[in-house]
Structures are given as C-alpha cells and as structure tokens.
Amino acid sequence: MNGRLRIALVQSRVTPDPRKNLRGTLASVKKALGKGAQVVCLQELFRLPYFPQAEQGQVSAYAETVPGPSTEAFAPLAREYRAVIIVPVFERGVDGAFFNTAAVLDTDGMLLPPYRKVHIPHDPLFYEKAYFRPGDCYRLFQTEHGRFAVLICYDQWFPEAARAVALMGAEVIFYPTAIGGIRGGSGQPEGDWREAWETVMRGHAIANGVHVAAANRVGREGELEFWGSSFACDAFGTVLARASRIRGEVLITDMDLSLNGRVREGWGFLRNRRPDTYPSLTEEGMGGAAPLLVRPGTPLRLGYRMPAEWEPHAATWLAWPRDNDTFTDLPAVERSYTAVIAALHRDERVELLVPPDRSLENRVRTLLGSAGIDLTRIHVHRLDYADVWFRDYGPTFVVRPEDPLPGMVHWRFNAWGGKYPELAGDTVIPERVCRAAGMKVFFPGIVLEGGSIEVNGAGTVLVTEQCLLHPNRNPSLSREEIGAYLQEYLGITTVVWLKEGIAGDDTDGHIDDIARFTGPSTIVCAVEDDPDNVNAPALRENLRILREARDQDDRPFTIVPLPMPGPVEDGARLPASYANFYIGNRTVLVPVFGDPHDARALKVLRDAFPGRNVVGIDCRALVSGLGALHCITQQQPEP
Numbered sequence: 001m002n003g004r005l006r007i008a009l010v011q012s013r014v015t016p017d018p019r020k021n022l023r024g025t026l027a028s029v030k031k032a033l034g035k036g037a038q039v040v041c042l043q044e045l046f047r048l049p050y051f052p053q054a055e056q057g058q059v060s061a062y063a064e065t066v067p068g069p070s071t072e073a074f075a076p077l078a079r080e081y082r083a084v085i086i087v088p089v090f091e092r093g094v095d096g097a098f099f100n101t102a103a104v105l106d107t108d109g110m111l112l113p114p115y116r117k118v119h120i121p122h123d124p125l126f127y128e129k130a131y132f133r134p135g136d137c138y139r140l141f142q143t144e145h146g147r148f149a150v151l152i153c154y155d156q157w158f159p160e161a162a163r164a165v166a167l168m169g170a171e172v173i174f175y176p177t178a179i180g181g182i183r184g185g186s187g188q189p190e191g192d193w194r195e196a197w198e199t200v201m202r203g204h205a206i207a208n209g210v211h212v213a214a215a216n217r218v219g220r221e222g223e224l225e226f227w228g229s230s231f232a233c234d235a236f237g238t239v240l241a242r243a244s245r246i247r248g249e250v251l252i253t254d255m256d257l258s259l260n261g262r263v264r265e266g267w268g269f270l271r272n273r274r275p276d277t278y279p280s281l282t283e284e285g286m287g288g289a290a291p292l293l294v295r296p297g298t299p300l301r302l303g304y305r306m307p308a309e310w311e312p313h314a315a316t317w318l319a320w321p322r323d324n325d326t327f328t329d330l331p332a333v334e335r336s337y338t339a340v341i342a343a344l345h346r347d348e349r350v351e352l353l354v355p356p357d358r359s360l361e362n363r364v365r366t367l368l369g370s371a372g373i374d375l376t377r378i379h380v381h382r383l384d385y386a387d388v389w390f391r392d393y394g395p396t397f398v399v400r401p402e403d404p405l406p407g408m409v410h411w412r413f414n415a416w417g418g419k420y421p422e423l424a425g426d427t428v429i430p431e432r433v434c435r436a437a438g439m440k441v442f443f444p445g446i447v448l449e450g451g452s453i454e455v456n457g458a459g460t461v462l463v464t465e466q467c468l469l470h471p472n473r474n475p476s477l478s479r480e481e482i483g484a485y486l487q488e489y490l491g492i493t494t495v496v497w498l499k500e501g502i503a504g505d506d507t508d509g510h511i512d513d514i515a516r517f518t519g520p521s522t523i524v525c526a527v528e529d530d531p532d533n534v535n536a537p538a539l540r541e542n543l544r545i546l547r548e549a550r551d552q553d554d555r556p557f558t559i560v561p562l563p564m565p566g567p568v569e570d571g572a573r574l575p576a577s578y579a580n581f582y583i584g585n586r587t588v589l590v591p592v593f594g595d596p597h598d599a600r601a602l603k604v605l606r607d608a609f610p611g612r613n614v615v616g617i618d619c620r621a622l623v624s625g626l627g628a629l630h631c632i633t634q635q636q637p638e639p
Contacts, residue, residue, distance in 0.1 A: 003258040005146055005172070005211075008032030008040045011230040012248040013219035014049055018062065021047040022073060028250050029074065033081040035252055038145040041086040043217045043230075044153050044178040045100070048090060053222045055127040063092035066103045066114050079109030084143050086150055088176040091116070093133075100132045102150040102176055104141050112431055113441060115139045117152040118161065125182065125223055128154070137297050140168040140443040142412065142427050146257060148172040153179060156201050156214065166208035166270070168445025169412050171257045175201065175214040180226035194227045194245075202237035209235045209264035211255045218248060235263040264476065271476040298488040299442055304398040304407055305491030308457030308517060309583040310609075312638040314406075315379075316344050316584065317433070319353035319388045319632070320364055326387060328570060332621030338371045339617050340582075340589055340629065345377040347585040351636065353390070353429075356382040383432050386423045389627050392416070392449035392507070393426035394634045395433055395441070398491060406639050407440040408433065409489050411448040416507050417472025437636075444489045446482070447473040451510040451631055453490065456517045459552030460494040461486055466501055466509030473508075494552040498545055500538040502526070502564075504573035504626070512630045513577040514542055518608040521551060524562040526579045534573075535564060562604050565595040570624045580628035581605060583635075588612050591619035591628040 010028045014021055025046055032040050047070060051059045064070060070089050078085045084106060091101035091114070100117040116135025120128045138161065141148050149165035149172075156162075156175045165173060179197060190196075198214075205212040211234055218228030230243040232253045241253035264270055299305070318340070321333045341350050354361045361380065369375055387393075395408035413427035434441045454462040467473070468482050477485075483495045501509025514526045525543050528536040546559050568576035578601035581590045588609045592598040598616060606614045619628045 005255045008037035009215035009230040009251040011243045018047045039084045041174045041215045043215045044176040052128045053125045075109035078105040082107040097133045115150045119154045121154045153177045162204035172211045177216040206237040209260045235260045299398045300488045300491045303400040307637045313348045315349040315351045315636040317351045317634040319390045326625040328624045329621040344584045395430040409442045451512045454511045458520045461492045464498045464509040496549045498542040503534045505575035522558045524560045527561040563597045565593045580630040582629045582633045588614045592616035
C-alpha cells in the first residue's frame with residue numbers, strides 16, 4: 001500500500017430485532033464500500049441491543065459462532081470490494097463460553113483469527129462480567145490495506161493495550177464501542193465523560209504514533225443514552241472526522257499513515273522506552289487486581305521451540321515460480337523446482353503455493369507428473385503471492401510435545417527493508433497458511449525474514465548484525481531488544497551475532513548464505529580461499545567469531561569450513577553460496593553452479609550428513625533471482 005487508507009465507521013441506532021439491525025448495517029457497509037472504503041468498522045455488538053444493562057438475563061439465543069451468520073453475511077462484500085470488514089459479535093466459543101468478539105474479514109472474504117475483548121467492565125448498566133469471558137491476547141491484523149489492531153470499547157481506557165498493539169506493529173487501532181450515559185442524568189461530578197472518552201484515545205494516538213478510529217452506537221436503549229460521536233484521528237491526535245451525537249451515520253475519512261513514522265521518530269516515544277523500569281505493570285495492582293499481561297502467550301512462555309532443520313518434517317512448503325521479472329530463465333528455474341520436489345516428495349509431503357490460475361496449475365501438474373512425481377504427495381494451495389522466497393515471507397514453525405499440530409510465528413515482512421514495495425504484500429501469506437493448516441499463530445510485530453535466523457533446536461540461534469540491526473528493519477529496537485524477541489518467539493536462550501553477509505545479497509546479510517548448523521554443536525561456515533575476493537574479509541571475521549562462540553550450554557562449536565563458489569554473475573555479482581542448502585527428511589539439497597568448487601562442497605556436506613542422500617541442484621538460473629534452495633523452502637516440522 002502507498003500509506004493512504006480510506007476507512008468507514010458505521011454508527012447506528014439498534015432496534016430489538018437483530019435481523020433488522022443486520023439488514024440495515026449491510027446496507028450501510030455497502031454504501032461505504034461504494035465510496036471507496038478499504039476498511040469498515042462496525043460498532044460493538046452491532047446487531048444486538050446492549051443487553052449487559054441487566055446483571056442477569058437469558059441472552060444465549062443472541063450468541064453466534066465465528067464463523068457464523070454475521071460473518072457469512074459480510075464475507076461476500078469483503079470479497080467483492082476487496083475490503084477488510086470488522087464485525088463485532090456476541091460469540092459462543094467451542095467450549096460453550098461467551099466472548100465479546102471482533103471477527104475480521106480479509107479482502108478475500110476469509111476470516112482472520114478473531115480478537116476477544118480483554119478488559120471487561122462490571123459497573124452499573126455495564127455488567128459485562130456476567131456475560132463475557134475475557135480474551136487472553138492481542139492481535140495484529142496484517143492485510144493488503146495495512147497493519148491494524150482491534151480493541152473493544154472498555155479496552156480504550158487502558159494505555160497498556162494501545163502500547164502493546166503499537167509495539168506489535170499496528171498502524172491503526174480500531175475501537176468498536178458501545179458507550180454512553182444514563183438517561184436523564186445530570187452529568188458526572190468528574191466532568192464530561194464523552195470528552196474524556198475521545199481525549200484518552202487521542203492520547204493513545206499521540207503516545208504511540210498510530211491512527212485511531214472508534215465506532216460507537218447512538219440513541220436510547222433502556223436506561224442508557226449512547227452518545228455516538230464516532231471519530232477518527234491521526235497520529236498526532238488531530239480529529240479527522242467526527243459523527244453526530246444523535247443520529248446514525250456512515251463516517252468516511254482518509255488517513256495518511258506516513259504520519260505515524262514522523263511522529264514516532266520526532267518524539268521517540270517508542271525508541272526511548274525503558275521497559276526495564278516497568279516491572280510493576282505485570283504485578284498485582286490496586287485492590288488485588290489480576291496481573292496485566294501486555295504481551296501474553298509467547299511461544300517460549302507456552303513451551304514452544306523452533307526445531308532444527310534436520311528434525312523430522314511433516315512437509316516442505318514452496319511457492320511455484322512464475323515471474324519473468326525475477327528470473328532471466330524461468331523454464332530453467334521450473335526445472336530446478338521440479339528436481340527439488342522430485343527429491344523430497346517421497347519422504348515428506350510437499351505444500352505448494354500456485355496462483356489461482358487454472359491453466360498454470362494444470363501446467364505445473366503436467367511438469368511434475370512428467371518427472372515421475374506422485375501428485376498425491378503434492379498439496380496445492382491456490383493463493384495470490386508476489387514472489388517465490390517463501391522462507392522469508394512465510395511462517396516460522398514452532399512445536400511443543402503435547403500439541404498435535406505445530407504453531408507458527410508470523411513475522412512482519414517489508415520486502416527486505418523496503419527494497420521491493422511491489423513484493424511487500426506477501427506479508428499476508430502466513431495468515432493464509434494458518435487458515436489452511438488450522439495452527440496457532442503468534443504475532444511478534446517485528447520485521448524479520450526466515451533466512452535471517454538459523455537454529456540448532458537446542459537453544460541457540462545464529463544471526464547477523466548487518467541484517468537484524470539494519471535501520472530498514474526495526475529502527476526503534478536495540479540489539480538487546482531484538483535478542484529478547486528471538487528468545488521469546490523461537491524458544492531459544494543464546495544468540496550468536498555474526499557480522500556481515502556476502503556480496504550481491506540484497507537481503508542485507510542473511511545467515512543462510514554464510515553459516516549453517518549441521519548438528520546441535522556443529523556449524524559449516526562459508527570461507528573464501530582467495531584473499532583478494534570481495535567476500536574474504538567478512539567471511540574471515542565470521543569464522544573467527546564462530547570459533548570463539550559458545551552454545552546454550554557454554555560449550556564451543558565444531559566449525560567445518562565450507563568453500564565458496566567462484567564469482568557467479570549475471571550483469572552483477574550474485575549471492576551464490578553452497579551454504580544455502582536445504583535439509584529434508586532423507587535428502588540434503590545443495591545448490592551447485594557449474595563451478596570447480598561444486599564437488600568439494602558436496603563432499604563437505606556428505607561428510608556432515610552421513611545418513612542422508614546429498615544431491616546437487618543446478619541453481620545457476622535460480623540465483624539470478626538473488627536466492628537459492630534454502631530461500632525457496634520452509635520446513636514444517638512434525639509436532
């Protein structure tokens with residue numbers, strides 16, 4: 001996206017008839033979409049009267065599942081207009097519990113994981129604890145129209161919630177709301193609560209450098225007078241648009257999300273945080289209140305870890321090549337893909353992304369079938385994607401012993417520091433994978449590519465400073481903070497920082513071109529024999545660091561030198577490296593380049609993997625797109 005976003009907030013009066021409310025809201029949403037809205041937010045519990053005014057009530061008939069009638073009603077509109085629609089519902093969960101939930105429909109009409117209201121009030125005429133179980137986490141929704149979070153009504157009074165989702169990467173916070181005052185009341189002694197309600201959210205916008213939008217209901221219901229006044233403000237708290245206090249309205253406004261970065265950098269509210277001084281935020285507060293969880297449920301806290309690549313796989317994920325702009329010889333790249341799938345598919349399932357183009361899919365099936373590949377071992381996913389580098393934009397899988405499925409970590413993908421804006425849309429692919437696989441998904445909210453991390457499955461990760469500390473990734477995070485993210489989301493304890501990657505690598509130094517684990521304590525490290533080669537100094541320094549490094553148990557590593565190929569060029573230096581190999585269940589696939597060093601590299605890796613068949617795959621055409629075998633693959637571990 002270009003930083004511009006058109007949103008719509010649907011503010012309406014609610015009748016006692018849920019079906020009538022649904023019909024009216026559908027008409028309002030269609031009107032908003034017809035005027036170009038890209039994200040539409042409905043008010044809290046949009047199709048129901050605000051029933052928590054009574055402390056006890058028989059309201060289970062109002063509850064619905066997600067997916068359910070409301071999401072099914074709006075999904076065709078989301079799909080037709082390629083819009084995101086936020087649909088707040090009274091949810092009945094699979095275990096029979098009830099939640100105050102925001103279901104989010106993506107631009108293809110498919111559901112993203114729902115957000116369940118975390119903070120639940122229990123005050124006169126707002127007796128929500130009698131009805132709703134609180135949610136236990138926040139969500140970042142990554143869509144083609146931007147990154148945003150949804151918090152619900154009472155959440156808006158908690159600055160910790162806004163800060164949490166801002167740190168996760170939200171550009172806009174939407175607040176579906178049902179708030180007002182007591183009918184006939186003479187006001188509160190504290191002052192104007194409607195003004196305070198707007199002010200606190202404008203403060204969240206300023207303090208976090210995000211846009212904020214709140215959709216509130218309007219009109220009389222029982223003893224409450226809902227005050228409407230739905231509004232949107234920019235990252236400096238300036239109100240962009242505000243709805244009426246007395247009537248229903250579809251409020252449409254445009255946002256310039258580029259202001260977020262200017263506010264954040266100008267005042268440094270995120271960059272200059274001191275989380276080391278905030279321990280009281282997670283301790284019990286006044287009156288024995290429950291601990292506030294700013295970032296609950298990371299993989300480490302829940303017992304997950306990222307396994308080593310040589311541990312058993314359920315599948316390998318790839319995205320079929322289709323872009324002549326990426327590759328100078330697409331047929332040759334297709335032959336490389338066919339060789340990869342042929343080598344892997346007997347020992348593990350292949351999950352293959354193919355664009356929703358029937359003729360292309362038929363061609364792929366013909367190519368694979370002609371190569372003797374058992375097509376029953378290939379699971380095709382018809383998805384839109386921009387490029388083939390699945391390891392970098394796809395999920396990172398994590399496991400724990402008691403779960404029948406792995407979980408997945410959904411990092412933010414910004415196309416290698418914003419170098420290729422036309423490819424940044426692939427950041428949504430992990431969500432699509434999550435839907436297909438039904439896995440638990442974790443959102444760290446930081447930019448990271450899968451090719452920039454290398455784990456031994458026992459507690460250590462290898463990374464480079466050039467990539468992870470580059471200002472085009474996470475400029476507000478320090479080395480220590482990035483290390484903490486790696487620990488929390490990979491389930492590791494030790495980070496080994498190398499310096500730089502190889503010449504020609506547009507990823508800013510991914511680790512999978514320079515150093516790879518071949519066992520829990522053994523690393524193959526790319527070395528350059530020619531002292532005049534441009535890569536020699538950086539690889540020599542990385543080798544020195546690895547020889548001095550210690551693992552998670554404070555033990556040294558065994559370091560095995562792995563040669564580099566001679567320069568591979570296609571008008572410019574290409575990032576050719578034998579370290580970009582992929583470890584399958586019984587096969588190790590090694591990129592070869594028609595180079596005299598090919599045989600020597602294959603021998604090093606055959607010695608490293610005595611129980612596996614080590615196969616060379618011609619990658620001369622593939623590397624013209626600036627990647628090789630490890631870049632196009634992602635292992636899905638057995639749970």
